[in-house]
Amino acid sequence: MQKLVLLRHGESVWNKENRFTGWTDVDLSEEGFAQAKRAGQLLKENGFTFDIGFTSVLKRAIKTMHIALDELDMLWIPVGKSWRLNERFYGALQGLNKAETIEKYGEEQVHKWRRDPLEHPPAITEEDERFPGHYLRYNDLTYRELPLTENLSETMNRALPFWHESIVPALRQNQKVIICAHGNSLRALVQYIDNLTDEEVSNLDIPTATPWVYELDDRINQIRHYYLK
Numbered sequence: 001m002q003k004l005v006l007l008r009h010g011e012s013v014w015n016k017e018n019r020f021t022g023w024t025d026v027d028l029s030e031e032g033f034a035q036a037k038r039a040g041q042l043l044k045e046n047g048f049t050f051d052i053g054f055t056s057v058l059k060r061a062i063k064t065m066h067i068a069l070d071e072l073d074m075l076w077i078p079v080g081k082s083w084r085l086n087e088r089f090y091g092a093l094q095g096l097n098k099a100e101t102i103e104k105y106g107e108e109q110v111h112k113w114r115r116d117p118l119e120h121p122p123a124i125t126e127e128d129e130r131f132p133g134h135y136l137r138y139n140d141l142t143y144r145e146l147p148l149t150e151n152l153s154e155t156m157n158r159a160l161p162f163w164h165e166s167i168v169p170a171l172r173q174n175q176k177v178i179i180c181a182h183g184n185s186l187r188a189l190v191q192y193i194d195n196l197t198d199e200e201v202s203n204l205d206i207p208t209a210t211p212w213v214y215e216l217d218d219r220i221n222q223i224r225h226y227y228l229k
């Protein structure tokens, strides 16, 4: 049996302001920094150690990982970063206030944008400053991989290759793994690991910076999972 820890980043400035964030690279809020520290302390108190970490290319996740590892005095472990673990790309909703968007488009439409696996949020254009093609960190993406919008099923389709090609091999080598990512990229991984239906996963809300421990058997099937609190 081995343990895998999933960690959603600490509260970000835009979480606090209730804004759609997606790939916008906003920082942690003051509370987010404190949450990340507490997550690291909890892991330490419960005797966790890690051989390798994986995170996105967004600073709210990178910093949460860094702060948690610092608490564990394990900043030296290798940490792989991939855009495939990024939050889902929220298209033209990125930056908008969630409550104002509900007022404008109605609860039902906004719920669909947020949780319907096939519903695309309104797209941006390539001229938009939010287009990832303008940013150095996405230089290695192919043109087709650069999103203008992304539904949850597409988030899952781009996250899973990273799970299979990078995370599973580490687990198979019995490495102790921590993944620090985002609400929707973690939801995608959990849907796959737990074989959840779209409806089951849509009811899943992952709290910020709360270590979620998965106990896995030799075939990477989950035995049980629980939050460290």
Ligand SMILES: O=C(O)[C@H](O)COP(=O)(O)O
Residues within 6 Å of the ligand: 019, 020, 021, 022, 087, 088, 090, 114, 182, 183, 184
């Ligand atoms: O990108 C965001 O706005 C959040 O991190 C996730 O938002 P959601 O829960 O509305 O999908």
